[in-house]
Amino acid sequence: MKRTAAIVCLSAVLITAGCSDSKSNGGGKPDPNNEKQASAAAVKAFADAWVKAWAPDGKPDEAAALTDAPTTFGPRLDSVDTALVAQSVTVTPQGDPKCSDDSNCTQELAVEAILRGIGTMKWTSTATAVKTGDAWKIKASGDTIYPGLGEANYLKRVRTVPPRASILDRTGKPLTTNRPVVIVGVASGNVATAATYAAFTKNLDVDGTRLWKRAKGLPPGQFVDAITIRAEEWDKLRNTVGKLPGVLTMGGTASLPESSTFARSVIGTMKTATAETLKNAGPSASSSDQVGTTGLQFAYQQQLAGTPGGSVTLRDGKTKMAIKEVFKQQAKPGVAVKTTLDxxxxxxxxxxxxxxxxxxxxxxxxxxxxxxxxxxxxxxxxxxxxxxxxxxxxxxxxxxxxxxxxxxxxxxxxxxxxxxxxxxxxxxxxxxxxxxxxxxxxxxxxxxxxxxxxxxxxxxxxxxxxxxxxxxxxxxxxxxxxxxxxxxxxxxxxxxxxxxxxxxxxxxxxxxxxxxxxxxxxxxxxxxxxxxxxxxxxxxxxxxxxxxxxxxxxxxxxxxxxxxxxxxxxxxxxxxxxxxxxxxxAEVVSNGKVITNxxxxxxxxxxxxxxxxxxxxxxxxxxxxxxxxxxxxxx
Structure with missing residues (x-):
């Protein structure tokens, strides 16, 4: 299933391969009787459609329609996109097609996929173009997407988030450290009851009505986060709020001061990323990350967070075991921010x-x-x-x-x-x-x-x-x-x-x-x-x-x-x-009345x-x- 991301996709750089000893039809169109020109055109169109498929809100239908098995290839292309959490891709045909006969040609594809929250993964795959009747189609193979995928193998991504760096006082003593938190939310759909949403409003200072509207508008089976609180605070609410219908929780860590009130307006707060805070957090952040929302946590989000790392392994479709690691990027820890606070x-x-x-x-x-x-x-x-x-x-x-x-x-x-x-x-x-x-x-x-x-x-x-x-x-x-x-x-x-x-x-x-x-x-x-x-x-x-x-x-x-x-x-x-x-x-007017400060x-x-x-x-x-x-x- 394609995820939505407010990030502009990279354009495909597509090279139309030509043949040194052949000429195209009039008007610049490829000659359907020239296998190199025709297959190169088919590969170019496929590469272009692949880019669209992995763009934000993209769908694989157009790319699938250019293959010889669209009903199976579309879901396959989409599943790899989902597994990698790709926010964009560049697909570039390389060199001239190599044709074994007048109906079968191959051409390499240089692929660069930006894995959201990790970085850029590069690989080279091979597209096989076959002539079916009067049309050229791309052979619907997993290897066209990534070499070694075949019909059953798959790619698995793991993201590693480094510990968030601390905000320090004037002596270098940490004002914030990574502490256990609990992300509290509800199940999407109609699982939670009116009493559940009322409890969020009363006990967690969450707008229960707004949370209900969010949960109701999403398909069943999703976690709808509402608030992130310290683990010790959740312990006090577990027996009341935690047992209500539809309440879900996830554990995690967040960089927090000694108490929820300490220097709060200066240090700032941490919450699960929103569209606004995700933009401030930069391209290496993920929508599931805890990011700064106010104060110094927001101002120095990227410095404090560091750079996430990750890996991608090619796995056997039957045994689920790793065949080999095909991509790895080391996480880089964040850098502390020293303040003048005493x-x-x-x-x-x-x-x-x-x-x-x-x-x-x-x-x-x-x-x-x-x-x-x-x-x-x-x-x-x-x-x-x-x-x-x-x-x-x-x-x-x-x-x-x-x-x-x-x-x-x-x-x-x-x-x-x-x-x-x-x-x-x-x-x-x-x-x-x-x-x-x-x-x-x-x-x-x-x-x-x-x-x-x-x-x-x-x-x-x-x-x-x-x-x-x-x-x-x-x-x-x-x-x-x-x-x-x-x-x-x-x-x-x-x-x-x-x-x-x-x-x-x-x-x-x-x-x-x-x-x-x-x-x-x-x-x-x-x-x-x-x-x-x-x-x-x-x-x-x-x-x-x-x-x-x-x-x-x-x-x-x-x-x-x-x-x-x-x-x-x-x-x-x-x-x-x-x-x-x-x-x-000082005299001031507040709500129509003169008061003093x-x-x-x-x-x-x-x-x-x-x-x-x-x-x-x-x-x-x-x-x-x-x-x-x-x-x-x-x-």
Whole structure:
């Protein structure tokens, strides 16, 4: 039975053999009375039809019709195709036909078949053309397909998949290893019951209705895979789900981290190949393979998987014993991918996020290098990497950038700014977060560590229209991060008017950034220069993302971020060592309602961090405890 494959078949290279001492009929057609020309034409037509037969969705009918026994040869040709799992073939007639008389000629065929998931197998067979009445036919022999097949022998293929290489942490310790898994599915047709599909939905987070439609649409006797889970997880479900009608399982291995949640959105997931992931996996992959579907497992699928090997043996049709090995290709192991992740810090980040009752993300980077040390999303694992890809208004954490812009105009951290309850900018009223009471005049440092919106907005007239955009770029915001996996570097468009500029100064309006981007802002203050983030050394661009920040600006920002912990809105971190931070509360519209997201950005030692809590009441109250928990786990 022919298998479907979304791979373009190679064209046949067909050479029409002619005779040096003969001429064709008028119009270029072969002379039916010239055995060499006529047999060569028959062989060429057969070769062309063979190529079509082994193409995706191909059928052997046309090739079979060109033989002297089409009813037996068609299934024979198709069975060899199925045995080899050929995705395409090239069949090239070689040289001139050799004729023993005017009714029997032979011609060699050079065959190259691409065996799906293994490689290219080459051989030479011989086509015998015989004249039957006025027509030339190809003798229907197994040897025409492969020498030695005869009438009963057959070819058997074995594929060998090498162990998948590991994803490593920054010290070379494996983050993933090959672990036992169970592929859980159902029998095709109507074997499974409604209770079976309901159990898949309830216990395995599989869309039971969609699975039912897939199973119903296939002929009986097929395995319809639904999900791949760890063997230990299946053990817990075996006595309930496993005994339901129609449930089928297959064992296997997959390259997995220490738990199903560990660094899931960065490392990624493994599943049985789909059309999309099979395309990403390359020509050596098979539809039955476990391949990367997200994260680094997807990005480095071909490197991690290596190259499968395989063999083909010619076997005796009666004894089933191998006559000889006719093809062999050695498997090549995959190559590990080393990351910058710190295993312990990743565990600490996930443990801290697990304490949140709201969706939250944490990113930690090495301030001196930009290397990602940890990236987590909680309180439960998700395939969507909010920590890298989230588009969030950064709120008051963006005052780090705003302060740098104002410092660039000649202001200092001691410049006096008015903190009023509200401020009106061309008809738009801005206010402070609810917990802050206006205190009148105070230094920029106080406005920073108390997070007074109105104090900063009062200075919007000092900034040229593009100053916020240019200053944000000094912290790396707005750049294409070019990481190995998708990541958002933020955006600070030039404001269209004074109102938009005022909003951007407090991280609202059109300003957006990811937690990763904001962690790099904290790192830039600590390091003095914004750096490009790195997750896979040697693959991700490294080095400065902008020119060094002015030393006076760096000194002022460090002082203001430290005072935010010692006497400001990040006081929850006062007992967490020498920490410098900035809190933020950003208003966003969700389902028609205005809610707030809580932020905290900062650094301790060489570790810079950013935390966001979706729906958090404020940065200090929502993000602060997560950061405190995280920092308490290491020195």
């Amino acid at each position: 295993t312990n810090l990743q565990r600490f980040a996930e443990a801290a996020l697990a304490t949140s009752k709201l969706p939250a993300s944490l990113v930690a980077v090495q301030a001196s290098t930009g290397q990602v040390l940890a990236a987590g999303n909680g309180p439960t694992a998700t395939n969507y990497n909010r920590a890298f890809q989230g588009h969030y208004a950064p709120g008051s954490t963006f005052k780090i950038v705003t302060s740098a812009a104002l410092l660039g105009t000649g202001m200092t951290k001691n410049t006096v700014l008015p903190c009023t309850n509200t401020i009106n900018v061309f008809g738009k009223t801005f206010k402070n977060y609810d917990a802050l009471a206006p205190y009148g005049n105070g230094s920029m440092e106080r406005a920073f560590n108390q997070s007074c919106n109105t104090a900063f907005i009062s200075q919007h007239g000092r900034l040229p229209a593009d100053r916020m955009t240019r200053t944000a770029a000094m912290f790396g915001i707005g750049q294409d991060l070019k990481l190995s996996i998708p990541a958002y570097g933020g955006e600070v468009p030039a404001p269209k008017d004074d109102v938009a500029e005022a909003a951007s100064m407090i991280g609202q309006g059109t300003v957006t950034a990811s937690p990763l981007a904001m962690s790099l802002v904290g790192a830039a203050v600590k390091n003095g220069t914004a750096l490009k983030p790195v997750l896979v050394p040697g693959k991700d661009p490294a080095g400065p993302a902008a020119a060094p920040l002015p030393p006076a600006t760096v000194a002022a920002l460090r002082a203001m971020m430290r005072s935010t912990v010692t006497g400001g809105t990040a006081h929850a971190l006062a007992g967490s060592g020498v920490v410098s931070a900035k809190t933020g509360t 809580g932020w905290m950005v900062g650094f301790r030692g060489d570790v810079a961090f950013a935390v966001i809590v979706e729906g958090g009441i404020s940065g200090g109250k929502a993000a602060g405890p997560i950061v405190q928990n995280f920092l308490s786990r290491f020195k």
